[in-house]
Amino acid sequence: MITGAIGRRRWSADDRAQILEETLVPGAVVSEVARRHGLTPQQLFT
Numbered sequence: 001m002i003t004g005a006i007g008r009r010r011w012s013a014d015d016r017a018q019i020l021e022e023t024l025v026p027g028a029v030v031s032e033v034a035r036r037h038g039l040t041p042q043q044l045f046t
Contacts, residue, residue, distance in 0.1 A: 009038075019033065019037055019039075019044070020044070023044060030044055030045075
């Protein structure tokens with residue numbers, strides 16, 4: 001059972017920048033960064 005509000009998440013500009021910076025770290029794997037933040041890799045590439 002899923003409870004709670006379902007909808008689009010809102011990310012602040014700072015949150016977005018932090019997530020993208022994580023992908024730029026040498027050896028970082030985009031899919032792992034995405035998974036850690038509840039995203040799909042495609043969302044990071046977009």
